Amino acid sequence: MPRFLFVPYREKEQVKALGAKWDRQENKWYIPDGISEEPFTRWLLVNTINVRSKMYCLAKSHEICWKCGHDSPVFSFFLPVGEVTNWDEHGEYWNTFPCAMLCNVRYLPDNITSIIRHALPQYRIDFSKTVGYPYYMNHCVKCGARSGDFFLHGELGSAFNPNECNPDEISFLDLHEPFQAYATWHTSSVLCELHVG
Structure with a gap:
């Protein structure tokens, strides 16, 4: 399952430099497999329920x-x-x-x-x-x-x-x-x- 990010436009170069990729179909940044979530925590979208x-x-x-x-x-x-x-x-x-x-x-x-x-x-x-x-x-x-x-x-x-x-x-x-x-x-x-x- 893709790990999508919520990235304000002015911060797109930051996530790109960290290794995030752009999903053209979803129009969202995501973390590719094999890359740690840790540097992306401020942009990480939650996909679980509480x-x-x-x-x-x-x-x-x-x-x-x-x-x-x-x-x-x-x-x-x-x-x-x-x-x-x-x-x-x-x-x-x-x-x-x-x-x-x-x-x-x-x-x-x-x-x-x-x-x-x-x-x-x-x-x-x-x-x-x-x-x-x-x-x-x-x-x-x-x-x-x-x-x-x-x-x-x-x-x-x-x-x-x-x-x-x-x-x-x-x-x-x-x-x-x-x-x-x-x-x-x-x-x-x-x-x-x-x-x-």
Whole structure:
């Protein structure tokens, strides 16, 4: 299986010098067989899962763009119930959690990426200087500026981390299909009540 990379255009000469090759069919850089992944870690795309669910929701909110001031729609994935990978001395196992809002999504399977590519073109993979790796993030629909997940998920009262004062700013579209991804997540009683309510 090819080990694909997410390489900003301005960094293409760096990966080329390290031995990466361009796949014309996929329009992506990749690491050829026989070359170590180690020098490419900052560009390496994840292709494994650490979270899964029998159903998922598209969560929609809004955020004022930091660059142009436009009130732009933003999206995330919400899992009403799901499982997450954990490790112990016996190896990998799955734990159940009550609800979670996903952030820093680094991998989505093809069936989900094809949906978001057409329905949500402003939610796409991009490189984050804050975390140092690429993940699916929102972009302003007017100017294209990145809206990183730290600002949308990290602060209490932000677009996807509601408090008691702003819970009605998130809407959910339930999709009764299996879901899997590689992501981080957060949860709160407000989120769980909001989806149920």
